[in-house]
Structure formats: structure tokens, C-alpha cells
Amino acid sequence: MNRETTSSIVITGLRKSYERSPGSDAAYAIDGISFDVPKGQFVTLLGPSGCGKTTTLRCIAGLEHASEGRIEMGGEVVFDAQEKLHVKPEDRPIAMVPQSYGIWPHMRVVDNAAFPIRHGRNRRKGPEARQRALEMLEQVGLAGVADRWATQLSGGQQQRLALARALLGDPEVLLLDEPLSNLDAKLRAKLRQELRSFQEQFGVTSLYVTHDQAEALAMSDTVVVMNQGSIEQIDTPERLYDYPRSAFVADFIGSANLFPVRDASPGREGGVFAKTDIGPVLCARSAPGQEVKYHNGGFVCVRPEDVEVRPGSARAVPAENEFVGVVESSEFLGDRLELVVRSADVSITVFTRAGLGCRPGQEVVLRLDPTSTSYLAS
Numbered sequence: 001m002n003r004e005t006t007s008s009i010v011i012t013g014l015r016k017s018y019e020r021s022p023g024s025d026a027a028y029a030i031d032g033i034s035f036d037v038p039k040g041q042f043v044t045l046l047g048p049s050g051c052g053k054t055t056t057l058r059c060i061a062g063l064e065h066a067s068e069g070r071i072e073m074g075g076e077v078v079f080d081a082q083e084k085l086h087v088k089p090e091d092r093p094i095a096m097v098p099q100s101y102g103i104w105p106h107m108r109v110v111d112n113a114a115f116p117i118r119h120g121r122n123r124r125k126g127p128e129a130r131q132r133a134l135e136m137l138e139q140v141g142l143a144g145v146a147d148r149w150a151t152q153l154s155g156g157q158q159q160r161l162a163l164a165r166a167l168l169g170d171p172e173v174l175l176l177d178e179p180l181s182n183l184d185a186k187l188r189a190k191l192r193q194e195l196r197s198f199q200e201q202f203g204v205t206s207l208y209v210t211h212d213q214a215e216a217l218a219m220s221d222t223v224v225v226m227n228q229g230s231i232e233q234i235d236t237p238e239r240l241y242d243y244p245r246s247a248f249v250a251d252f253i254g255s256a257n258l259f260p261v262r263d264a265s266p267g268r269e270g271g272v273f274a275k276t277d278i279g280p281v282l283c284a285r286s287a288p289g290q291e292v293k294y295h296n297g298g299f300v301c302v303r304p305e306d307v308e309v310r311p312g313s314a315r316a317v318p319a320e321n322e323f324v325g326v327v328e329s330s331e332f333l334g335d336r337l338e339l340v341v342r343s344a345d346v347s348i349t350v351f352t353r354a355g356l357g358c359r360p361g362q363e364v365v366l367r368l369d370p371t372s373t374s375y376l377a378s
């Protein structure tokens, strides 16, 4: 099957520039990105502030004109820069849940929900619209507050109302722009589970924007990691964490020890032998789908929970992939001990069992298991 038949959205070579000031170079907010949103999936655009997530979402919604590229939705082309084709936002098969929810304060909850039925692409008026809205409010747990003013809802309830209203527009794709960012941490964690279970229940294809990596990992089928207007990696949450393609992804998603590589060469059993400031490291993992480039650069990457630690003498002669060091700091965090170990003038973060009891000043041996140690060429 091709991209068009299995995907709700197909983005090809999308580029958007904003003029910085008259006469200056154009800055690319998004720089020729391509990705698909497969039917029924929950896909997240993740990246730091200013990397181009919102611009991408606004181009898809039709609120911005991209300078180059093409957007297809449900098999129809809705934007093509070359053909000068731009379908208006209201004619695109989408519903958007903005950061601020976009709820009308002068309307009751049920009338907010019924709005897309009464005014959307397939208009229906009268009691049918109210009935349909009430059924949806029941499904999102708001039936009891249907006749309240929208402003009388809590933040979490407003978020559910925004979602109910978006779903009632019967969109091909739901676009969600940081919809949890106005809520406190506990409520965010609860609502992200709720949002994901509604998405699965209704089977609606969703494109979600966030800068919160925990949210992206917890909710998504696929994550598109963006950096400075480009895509760094598109993968499942598990593969992004275990097989980051670049130092940027490794560092942005979870915690990572990144050791700059001075020289890389082929190692045993298809691995990479990398010279670093902590010493030579054998890495059995490398970034997926990329040919290993042996060069004077790149990074060795190891997650803190993958570094093994045991008491030992800092004067011992270490075995392969072992490094001697001294504990610099030790923090007890309940479920784990977080250590910073100094080895050959490099600080290495280690998450270990809380019972190990390492204290600052203690001499230790660290072991990097090659199978959980990656060589990243960039």
C-alpha cells in the first residue's frame, strides 16, 4: 500500500519562511520536512521551543501558507505551493483543539459542544444537534454539567469539552496544540491518559504538539522529533529511547551520558570501537537505518540506568568497557540512587538501586555493557 491510502495526512517537502526584517535572509521556521500521519494513529510533534511545531500544525490547519511543499489529507491535496493550491481552513477535514481550548464563554456547555454540528461542514439543526451533543458529553463524562455556562467548568472539564466539540465535527484528523499546558502537573498526567483513551475509543487520527517529552512518550504511537525546523527522527517512543539517531534526540528524550568521540573504528561483532575521554568504549548499538560513519567525531551514548556500578579500587586495572572512578555526589530519590561519578575528568551520571549506598568519595568501577551502549555519528 502507498503513503496516500494508509495515511490521513501526507506532508511532503514543507518549508515555511518568515521575513526577519526587510533585506535580511529569510529564516526557515520549517525547513523542507516530510512525514505521514497514518490512519487511526496518535502522532506527536515533539521538540524544544521555537523548533517549528506550531508552524507545522498551522500549515496543516490552513492558517499559514507554506512557502514550498505539499499537504494531502484523506487522499485530497489541500495545499500545493507549486500549483498555488490552498484549501481554506474551514474546508479541510480537521478539528483543532488549541492551547486555550477556544471555548465560547457566552454559551452553555451543550451549545459549545453542538456548535460544529450546527455550523460545521455537514450542518444539522434542531433537537438532533442537541441530542448528538448530549450523547458525546455523556461519553466524556460531562452529561451532568451540560446546561452550565462553559465558564463554570474546571480546567480539566474545559479540556474535555474542547475535545468533545472537536470530535463532534467528525474530523478526518484531530490537531491538538499543547492542550494540557495550562493545567497543573497532576491533572496533566491524569488527562493525558484520558485523552489517549478517548482517542482510541473514537479511533480518530490525531496529531499532537508538545515540548514535553514525557507526554510524547506516554501518549504516542509515533513521535516526530523536530529541531531547528528539521526532523531529527521519526519513531515509536520505545525505539526513540533505545535507539536515538543523534546526540540531540538522546539528550532531549530522557537522560543520557554523551561522550565525544575522538576516533571511531570497526569493533568486534559489527560493533564500533570509539576512543573517548573516559577511555576506549566498545559500542554494540548504533543509530537505526544509518550506515555507521567512522570518523573523528560523534558521541558514545549510554543511559544512566544502563551504567553498572560496583565498589572497587580507583587504582584497579579495568577490564574492557570498565572504568574506575570516584563518587562525586549521591542523591537518594526513593526508587533509585542518582550518582555522579568522576572518571578521567569526566562526570558520568548513574541511576542505580537505592540499596547500594554509595557515598561521595567512594571508589567505584563502572561498566558499560556494549549492548546498551550506542555510537552516534552526529
Ligand SMILES: Nc1ncnc2c1ncn2[C@@H]1O[C@H](COP(=O)(O)OP(=O)(O)OP(=O)(O)O)[C@@H](O)[C@H]1O
Pocket (backbone or CB within 6 Å): 018, 019, 028, 029, 047, 048, 049, 050, 051, 052, 053, 054, 055, 056, 211
Ligand atoms: N509570525 C511569525 N513571524 C516571524 N517569525 C515567526 C512567526 N511565527 C513563528 N516564527 C518563528 O518561527 C520559528 C518556529 O516557531 P514555532 O512557533 O513554530 O515553534 P514551536 O516549536 O511551536 O515553539 P513553542 O513550543 O515555543 O510554541 C521560531 O523561530 C519563531 O520565532
